[in-house]
Ligand SMILES: Nc1ncnc2c1ncn2[C@@H]1O[C@H](COP(=O)(O)OP(=O)(O)O)[C@@H](O)[C@H]1O
């Protein structure tokens with residue numbers, strides 16, 4: 462997977478600009494607030510339909526304008542693909558793949574794949590399980606549209622079940638709940654089974670990436686909480702049982718207390734929970750290792766690497782970790798943003814793009 466070109470029109474602080482990327486390492490440099498992250502965000506949008514900044518779509522339109530357009534051309538194992546996304550201040554965004562309008566984000570997924578890291582991803586290691594679930598969901602949705610559709614379905618069922626639990630009419634609840642629970646267990650089991658598989662695959666890759674970057678000083682251990690395990694069918698049965706067990710509690714609380722929306726990933730360094738006891742530097746490196754592991758899963762699945770975006774990752778690492786990181790990623794297309802173009806010392810073969818005030822200079 463190689464992104465070749467990116468055109469931004471009225472996107473964030475870009476009026477009209479074209480980027481061309483090399484197959485190897487690309488360094489986007491510039492002072493603070495010049496548009497480095499904005500250009501990286503645009504690529505991730507083309508891949509997932511989603512901003513890594515978790516902003517609302519219309520916020521990307523240049524202040525005072527009506528419409529923003531992002532267009533990208535990539536080469537994948539299936540050939541060239543062009544993705545175009547238009548954002549409007551007053552309506553939902555529109556997406557075209559090879560000139561053909563795409564009605565659902567599900568149809569966009571998988572055309573261009575990317576893995577995105579920026580300092581905000583630290584929350585992956587530091588904060589709530591929700592961030593770790595989002596990490597799995599974005600990754601798994603790019604890996605399989607079926608996962609994305611299953612997740613949408615699950616979320617809908619969860620909302621409906623939670624609404625039902627808040628119903629004052631108990632009799633109605635008891636009549637209706639078993640029907641919802643059957644659907645819930647089936648949809649939930651799909652999600653849990655895929656996530657379990659994902660974590661199992663991720664763990665050895667993350668261990669090896671982390672060992673490499675830390676020159677074998679640290680051992681990174683990733684595991685699921687595996688409250689539910691086995692085949693999809695087995696998980697569905699376990700989930701059904703658990704829903705029955707927790708029915709009283711769920712009714713009392715007015716929401717569902719079991720299911721994939723309660724999943725988490727455990728992250729340890731040298732046997733110690735990195736969320737609670739890890740240093741900032743360890744947490745940064747662990748988050749980065751998770752992302753590097755994610756690129757390996759893509760390579761494994763598709764036979765080609767995703768576009769790796771490392772936004773502002775360098776400034777946080779010491780020289781040795783930096784060098785080792787570059788060593789690790791130099792064979793896949795990587796887009797690195799940093800304030801100085803020489804943020805990857807000792808490495809010369811890179812495409813150097815400098816931005817200032819929304820322009821390439
Ligand atoms: N919708 C928008 N219209 C115009 N400018 C924007 C918009 N959204 C963000 N910006 C500007 O983009 C700049 C930040 O760009 P960013 O890519 O995050 O900087 P950096 O180069 O530090 O990564 C800020 O100056 C901000 O005001």
Ligand SMILES: [Mg+2]
Nearest residue numbers: 497498499773
């Ligand atoms: Mg930035």
